[in-house]
Amino acid sequence: MDVLLINEEKIDYTLEKEKNVGDVIKNVESCVVSNGNVIESITVDERIIPFDYTSSEFRRSLSEIKVLKISTSNHTELAFHTIVTVGEYINKVLDEYVRVDFLKFHDEIIEGLKLIHEGTVDSLRLLKIKSALVLNSDSSVLSQTLTELGDFISRYEKRYLDEEGVITLREHLGKLLHFIPKIFKWAVVKNNSAFVTIEKARMKSYLKTLYSDLHILCVGSVKKFERIGRYLQLGDDLHAMNDLFYLVELLDDITLLVPVAQKYIGRFSGLFIGMDQSEIGYEELFKVLACKLRDVETAFREGDMITVGDELEYEVKPLFESLTGWLQKMYELIQNE
Incomplete structure (x- = not known):
């Protein structure tokens, strides 16, 4: 050389x-x-x-x-560029390949789908975005859409596309295309230090959307606390840990949004209503939650599944429900500011 x-x-x-x-x-x-x-x-x-x-x-x-x-x-610039390119390439696949003789372009379509899938997954990783927490307007979740697209690729790598496959392909790519704007919002908020010149009004708009999404996710996740206990009682540790890991990721993203909200929202409220109906700061809330989750982890390691279920349902769940109300309060605050 x-x-x-x-x-x-x-x-x-x-x-x-x-x-x-x-x-x-x-x-x-x-x-x-x-x-x-x-x-x-x-x-x-x-x-x-x-x-x-x-x-x-x-x-x-x-x-x-x-x-x-x-x-x-x-890496942030490259990931943003990739997400934009993914959107453009989805349109290319739909407009140039699928509309015409799709059998003729079978190999190009499958290779294109691989690039779309891998590009999206890699970009999410670089931008620190959790696909399980990205909601579409119909409340569908990005992780499920990516899983469905991956399964489609695996299936049609081994066989030629047919009419049914083309219809399903359009559905998968259409879903993914609708996620692009939401991915962009998450990317800007999570990597806000790279966007020092972004307009305050735009960032507030993104935060409002994400707080609304997190509130929806929290409301839909409350039942997981009871479900984890049932899974553990049945010896289904895998499903229990999957639900617990999801809740930890959800709490992690809520925590990460707080300093961004403090920076861009003039009347930021760091208070929430606790179990005893008194107001405590969000920092105290996260400390209590972290402590309770450590108790859960200790009990799980010791094989005390009854304590794990009880801690989650009777200690962590009420705090989580209060946090859910705080997210709604934050959404309304941004909306009315």
Whole structure:
């Protein structure tokens, strides 16, 4: 290897134990990631190669190449760009491939669906968005839509598309397309430090939408507390842990939204009505919740499933219900400000 370029800038790179392209990429990637960026593309002697450590391209000896060019991008910017591209590509698949002879374009459609699915999942991860908490206008959940699309891809990789498949494909892509605006709102709010110039009114509008969604999710999740207890009594630990993990993720996102709300809402209310009808601060609420959840975790580790069920139903659930009311209060506050 004669030259290493990163973002078109020549890098003074001294080879040590690196023997192939993959070794160099691995070293560069660790540095890139530590600076909050990601590798966007790799070019070897003016030929773009896939970012795949298992590929033969990555196993090529450095003595066989002259120029290794790596392009990087801020991971947040790349994820935003990918989400926009996903929306555009969904329209391309629907307009250019599905409308015409879909059998002729079967391979292009399946590959396109893989790019759409993987691009969405990867972007959600980079933007720290939980798909199980992203609601559509009809209260459908993004995680379910992604699961359905993944199942569709697996099914039609092994067989040609038929009329029924095309109808189902349109439904899946239509659903995902409607999620794009909501994904964008979550992305802006969760990565608000990257949007210092965003209009206050727009951010408040996004917060109002997300508080409304979180309230809907909380209302629909209250029954999980009783359900977890029943699962544990029946020895169904997997379903119990899935529900518990979901509740923890929901509480985590509610917590993360608080400092953003404080920043953009003039009359931010950090109070909620406690079990004894007195007002306490949200910080106190989260401390109590964290303490109760630690008790649940301890009881679970000790195999005391009766205590787990009781703690969730009689200690955590009332706090969660009070938090649900606070979310509604926050939504109304933003709406009336």
